[in-house]
Amino acid sequence: MNRRYFMQRVAAGAGLASAMPWLSASRQVLYTRPEPRGAGGLDRRTLRLNANENPLGLPPSARQAILDGLVEANRYPFGPRTELTEEIARMHGVTPENIVLGNGSTEVLQMAVQALGGASARVLVAEPTFEDVPQYAAALPGLHVEKVPLRPDWAHDVARLRELSRGRRVPVLVYICNPNNPTATLTPSGEIDAWVAEAPEHVYFLVDEAYFHYVQDPSYWTALRHIQERPNVVVTRTFSKIYGMAGMRLGYAVARHETAERMRAFASDNNANHLVLVAARACLHDTGFMKESLELNNRARQVLYQCLDDLGLEYLPSHANFAMYRINGDLLEFIERMRERDVLVGRPFPPMLGYNRISIGLPEEMERFAQHLREFRRAGWV
Amino acid sequence: MNRRYFMQRVAAGAGLASAMPWLSASRQVLYTRPEPRGAGGLDRRTLRLNANENPLGLPPSARQAILDGLVEANRYPFGPRTELTEEIARMHGVTPENIVLGNGSTEVLQMAVQALGGASARVLVAEPTFEDVPQYAAALPGLHVEKVPLRPDWAHDVARLRELSRGRRVPVLVYICNPNNPTATLTPSGEIDAWVAEAPEHVYFLVDEAYFHYVQDPSYWTALRHIQERPNVVVTRTFSKIYGMAGMRLGYAVARHETAERMRAFASDNNANHLVLVAARACLHDTGFMKESLELNNRARQVLYQCLDDLGLEYLPSHANFAMYRINGDLLEFIERMRERDVLVGRPFPPMLGYNRISIGLPEEMERFAQHLREFRRAGWV
Numbered sequence: 001m002n003r004r005y006f007m008q009r010v011a012a013g014a015g016l017a018s019a020m021p022w023l024s025a026s027r028q029v030l031y032t033r034p035e036p037r038g039a040g041g042l043d044r045r046t047l048r049l050n051a052n053e054n055p056l057g058l059p060p061s062a063r064q065a066i067l068d069g070l071v072e073a074n075r076y077p078f079g080p081r082t083e084l085t086e087e088i089a090r091m092h093g094v095t096p097e098n099i100v101l102g103n104g105s106t107e108v109l110q111m112a113v114q115a116l117g118g119a120s121a122r123v124l125v126a127e128p129t130f131e132d133v134p135q136y137a138a139a140l141p142g143l144h145v146e147k148v149p150l151r152p153d154w155a156h157d158v159a160r161l162r163e164l165s166r167g168r169r170v171p172v173l174v175y176i177c178n179p180n181n182p183t184a185t186l187t188p189s190g191e192i193d194a195w196v197a198e199a200p201e202h203v204y205f206l207v208d209e210a211y212f213h214y215v216q217d218p219s220y221w222t223a224l225r226h227i228q229e230r231p232n233v234v235v236t237r238t239f240s241k242i243y244g245m246a247g248m249r250l251g252y253a254v255a256r257h258e259t260a261e262r263m264r265a266f267a268s269d270n271n272a273n274h275l276v277l278v279a280a281r282a283c284l285h286d287t288g289f290m291k292e293s294l295e296l297n298n299r300a301r302q303v304l305y306q307c308l309d310d311l312g313l314e315y316l317p318s319h320a321n322f323a324m325y326r327i328n329g330d331l332l333e334f335i336e337r338m339r340e341r342d343v344l345v346g347r348p349f350p351p352m353l354g355y356n357r358i359s360i361g362l363p364e365e366m367e368r369f370a371q372h373l374r375e376f377r378r379a380g381w382v
Numbered sequence: 383m384n385r386r387y388f389m390q391r392v393a394a395g396a397g398l399a400s401a402m403p404w405l406s407a408s409r410q411v412l413y414t415r416p417e418p419r420g421a422g423g424l425d426r427r428t429l430r431l432n433a434n435e436n437p438l439g440l441p442p443s444a445r446q447a448i449l450d451g452l453v454e455a456n457r458y459p460f461g462p463r464t465e466l467t468e469e470i471a472r473m474h475g476v477t478p479e480n481i482v483l484g485n486g487s488t489e490v491l492q493m494a495v496q497a498l499g500g501a502s503a504r505v506l507v508a509e510p511t512f513e514d515v516p517q518y519a520a521a522l523p524g525l526h527v528e529k530v531p532l533r534p535d536w537a538h539d540v541a542r543l544r545e546l547s548r549g550r551r552v553p554v555l556v557y558i559c560n561p562n563n564p565t566a567t568l569t570p571s572g573e574i575d576a577w578v579a580e581a582p583e584h585v586y587f588l589v590d591e592a593y594f595h596y597v598q599d600p601s602y603w604t605a606l607r608h609i610q611e612r613p614n615v616v617v618t619r620t621f622s623k624i625y626g627m628a629g630m631r632l633g634y635a636v637a638r639h640e641t642a643e644r645m646r647a648f649a650s651d652n653n654a655n656h657l658v659l660v661a662a663r664a665c666l667h668d669t670g671f672m673k674e675s676l677e678l679n680n681r682a683r684q685v686l687y688q689c690l691d692d693l694g695l696e697y698l699p700s701h702a703n704f705a706m707y708r709i710n711g712d713l714l715e716f717i718e719r720m721r722e723r724d725v726l727v728g729r730p731f732p733p734m735l736g737y738n739r740i741s742i743g744l745p746e747e748m749e750r751f752a753q754h755l756r757e758f759r760r761a762g763w764v
Contacts (some may be wrong), residue, residue, distance in 0.1 A: 051458045053456050053457050055456070057453060057456045071439060072437045073625060074435050074626045074629060076628045103649070104651065106652065107485075114521075124701075136650075139496075139648055249654075269514050271484065272627030273629060273631040273657075273658060
């Protein structure tokens with residue numbers, strides 16, 4: 001099926017299911033309801049490649065749990081919260097005391113900044129990286145954010161970060177987004193391990209593993225191994241990426257119990273909604289959905305790479321569901337031109353203003369994107 | 383229909399709809415799916431009178447919006463967030479800049495404490511009142527919480543609070559929960575207005591109107607009238623009470639733009655989930671649902687009052703969907719005995735340990751509760 005046929009079917013109101021025959025039957029259930037036109041100010045033809053979401057939608061297992069949970073959604077979700085926390089703890093081989101739920105992993109990042117930073121701390125972050133940690137720190141006058149450029153290999157500059165963390169008595173909060181957003185690149189886990197092993201306890205490691213499930217590189221593993229021994233390591237995970245529930249808002253931190261307890265003091269009360277709690281529990285072990293998401297992501301990434309290779313546009317090796325590539329022109333102009341074609345692409349991430357971050361959608365979606373990119377080349381824009 | 387018949391029907395799996403013939407047809411749609419047994423560790427017979435929830439469940443308008451919204455719930459809800467914010471602003475005759483969304487109104491209370499309190503502030507609260515504000519303040523070492531007992535008429539002691547707010551250069555944050563939780567009593571709005579009119583700008587008024595829609599007393603009105611003129615007044619509202627969406631998590635603050643902006647710096651990113659945003663927009667003007675909720679609450683409250691009158695148990699005049707009444711015995715023992723009968727009642731609210739807070743459920747539910755209370759009297763327990 002070519003792109004034109006796909007778009008015709010969708011434009012004719014056929015719904016994504018019939019336009020995506022490669023989806024399994026169970027997955028098609030997800031798309032039987034046509035996407036509402038105009039939801040969020042976007043129409044169904046808009047390609048959303050700007051927010052690193054899972055294009056497959058909610059896992060069917062999660063969707064069923066939401067339907068079943070509607071009748072209880074007028075109640076504060078005390079029970080489902082406990083049950084999910086226990087299930088996540090079991091999955092990671094820890095206890096519920098080690099788990100801190102948040103309204104997306106961004107809220108647990110906020111808790112970490114507020115709880116571990118204290119009245120006066122240094123916050124060390126890469127440049128560029130996910131903006132939420134420096135943003136939360138900016139609201140607290142006692143925190144000082146220092147940005148450390150990524151290395152030429154696009155990893156965190158661990159040596160430089162280590163150097164900056166030394167010789168200070170105030171708490172140091174090191175944010176390591178791995179894979180890093182917006183570059184989709186890795187920092188070798190061995191380097192992090194070595195630093196953690198020798199770091200004093202006032203140096204906190206906040207390791208953001210939002211895109212953990214997409215990585216297939218042997219130099220990468222989770223930082224969870226440090227949780228039991230070290231109170232200064234916090235690992236965050238999310239249901240927004242491979243689990244397909246960005247709009248449902250749930251993430252969590254794993255940390256030693258006393259660290260988790262300090263963070264929880266900054267949680268907002270009842271910070272997870274009933275429907276996401278039951279949905280997350282239903283899809284936590286949905287390996288079928290995760291496998292399908294990963295496979296589609298790998299296929300769609302190849303479509304993207306092929307186009308970039310054809311056009312000779314440099315790109316960073318992607319270990320997640322998005323990628324950074326050179327655009328050879330003005331970034332804001334590029335974003336605007338894509339928007340005019342109903343394609344939403346990533347925002348600017350200074351100082352990498354010669355690059356655009358593109359989320360990896362479905363293979364067909366990447367073909368449509370590639371077609372626009374080739375058109376841009378013909379126009380001399382990239 | 384008597385209580386026994388009701389319980390028999392429910393126990394026989396008939397579902398709440400057929401056991402509640404007084405519900406309108408549209409409302410019955412809500413209950414066509416049987417309540418899951420064991421959800422949240424509770425079975426369907428458990429009477430949940432412990433968390434001031436709307437027993438009617440989600441408004442059908444909200445439920446429909448959730449079903450329609452499922453297909454977009456894998457996406458960050460940027461559009462729906464903007465649309466709901468605009469609609470709420472329109473409803474209150476303000477602009478979107480005046481609205482701060484939160485994960486329940488509790489998150490906006492947290493933002494207010496963190497943003498307006500600063501490094502060193504006094505936080506004045508009633509005793510007893512809703513615990514979240516003092517709880518959030520406790521996490522910040524620079525804040526000092528002072529508790530001021532309610533007056534004999536169960537209103538906030540405005541005169542005493544005013545006195546305590548004077549002669550200080552540090553910010554003062556006054557939390558006024560009106561109607562007050564857990565007493566369901568009012569503080570006359572005229573008294574608040576008079577204080578606001580003369581208070582300096584470093585005295586912040588955080589007026590929590592979670593139960594606003596239940597009040598039918600002429601001495602009460604919203605504090606929203608102050609928002610445009612005064613940067614030191616913040617009013618909070620929620621979708622957890624009359625809107626029936628406690629488990630969906632959404633609340634908001636209305637404040638002057640510069641105050642709202644300061645609060646927003648402490649919001650967690652994307653703090654409202656897609657489904658509650660579309661649901662809230664769908665039921666924001668659902669006056670039919672709100673009217674039905676209010677009428678059922680008034681009827682159910684009469685069932686409660688009748689029982690308390692019969693038993694000669696003193697109660698506070700309720701202006702919300704819950705009430706405080708004397709229990710003549712040990713509160714924890716009382717709570718445990720009710721739990722043994724599958725009835726969840728309110729937690730202890732020191733120093734009112736001679737009272738129990740009871741949420742007002744459906745009329746039939748209050749009849750069941752009343753039957754237990756009469757049984758307790760026969761046993762000499764109340």
